[in-house]
Amino acid sequence: MSAAGSKSAQRRMAIRSVVKGCMADGVCAEAVVARLALHLRVEIRVAELAEIVLEVVPSNSQEKERLQEVAGLLRRKPGAFATLRATGAAVRHARDDDETDAAVVRRLALSFDAAAAISQTASVQLASLGDEERLSATTEEVAAWLKEQDFTGTGRDILDIGCGIGRFERALAKSFNRMVGIDISSRMISIASDRCAALGNVELRQTCGLDLTEFDDSSFDCVLAVDSFPYLVLAGMAERHFDEIARILKRPGWLALLNYSYRGSLFLDRTDIGRLAEAHQLRVVINGEKPFRSWDGDAFLLARAAEHYRAPPVRTSNKRR
Numbered sequence: 001m002s003a004a005g006s007k008s009a010q011r012r013m014a015i016r017s018v019v020k021g022c023m024a025d026g027v028c029a030e031a032v033v034a035r036l037a038l039h040l041r042v043e044i045r046v047a048e049l050a051e052i053v054l055e056v057v058p059s060n061s062q063e064k065e066r067l068q069e070v071a072g073l074l075r076r077k078p079g080a081f082a083t084l085r086a087t088g089a090a091v092r093h094a095r096d097d098d099e100t101d102a103a104v105v106r107r108l109a110l111s112f113d114a115a116a117a118i119s120q121t122a123s124v125q126l127a128s129l130g131d132e133e134r135l136s137a138t139t140e141e142v143a144a145w146l147k148e149q150d151f152t153g154t155g156r157d158i159l160d161i162g163c164g165i166g167r168f169e170r171a172l173a174k175s176f177n178r179m180v181g182i183d184i185s186s187r188m189i190s191i192a193s194d195r196c197a198a199l200g201n202v203e204l205r206q207t208c209g210l211d212l213t214e215f216d217d218s219s220f221d222c223v224l225a226v227d228s229f230p231y232l233v234l235a236g237m238a239e240r241h242f243d244e245i246a247r248i249l250k251r252p253g254w255l256a257l258l259n260y261s262y263r264g265s266l267f268l269d270r271t272d273i274g275r276l277a278e279a280h281q282l283r284v285v286i287n288g289e290k291p292f293r294s295w296d297g298d299a300f301l302l303a304r305a306a307e308h309y310r311a312p313p314v315r316t317s318n319k320r321r
């Protein structure tokens, strides 16, 4: 085989392996397209990509259907795939050895500014495929799930960390007393402000991304973070934010983390969250489940009891035997 032929064979194999991984994880067709957009390092025609997807041998009839759906999505919207790749490439999910935590946060702020300039919808969720309707459907599904978990309440105040373009503010404003959305990206905050202009109980602020010191102790009933913790983990800010969330949460209080990291290990995520929850007297109610049909996010729900838990006093006896 010529060098070019072997390169092309290697490329096909790499693509098939991404798709097989997605099939094994049971992710929906849109998320497969998003993963391909994120992981493909080489230029390739979308028609050829669709062909390679169909070369993957399905292990059951559902997988076969999903592979056909992926190929169909690629073929129907070849231009959308290029936009997804450009949006995904704007945000680097790695850090340099000599990059400080604060420098990573600053870089991410600029990266999300750039990503939102390419596609508002894809910049907050690549699996939306840059499509407003698709994004709304997922947002509604996540919002309905939060309501089912009794996370919402018209008497409750909520902080949304990494609010992006404000899609959850729009979907949930009526279900809360007050919603505060914060984000490090000035463009995200500007887009969110436009999209939420008619919502009187929504406040949007650009934040430094290093802590939550702008908020008082016990000032929120709920904290939501959809796909923003992975960037806090990347920047080495996750533990600090957990301390901060514990400080600003009231009793009782609730924390919904949808995706904790992009390290690719649910075991690691569960271990970290379990440790952080215990350190802050939070109970893990939902521990990394995938409850959504239209999105492959891992859901964690944590609750804090109304009362401070005090360990019972240790009985000591002074009596001599």
Ligand SMILES: C[S@@+](CC[C@H](N)C(=O)[O-])C[C@H]1O[C@@H](n2cnc3c(N)ncnc32)[C@H](O)[C@@H]1O
Pocket: 105, 108, 109, 112, 123, 124, 125, 161, 162, 163, 164, 165, 166, 167, 168, 182, 183, 184, 185, 188, 207, 208, 209, 210, 225, 226, 227, 228, 231, 232, 237
């Ligand atoms: C993938 S987007 C998700 C946006 C939104 N939560 C949603 O689901 O539509 C991640 C967002 O987190 C923001 N972000 C990243 N690091 C952050 C930090 N340290 N503090 C606040 N926001 C952050 C980014 O600017 C970006 O808008």
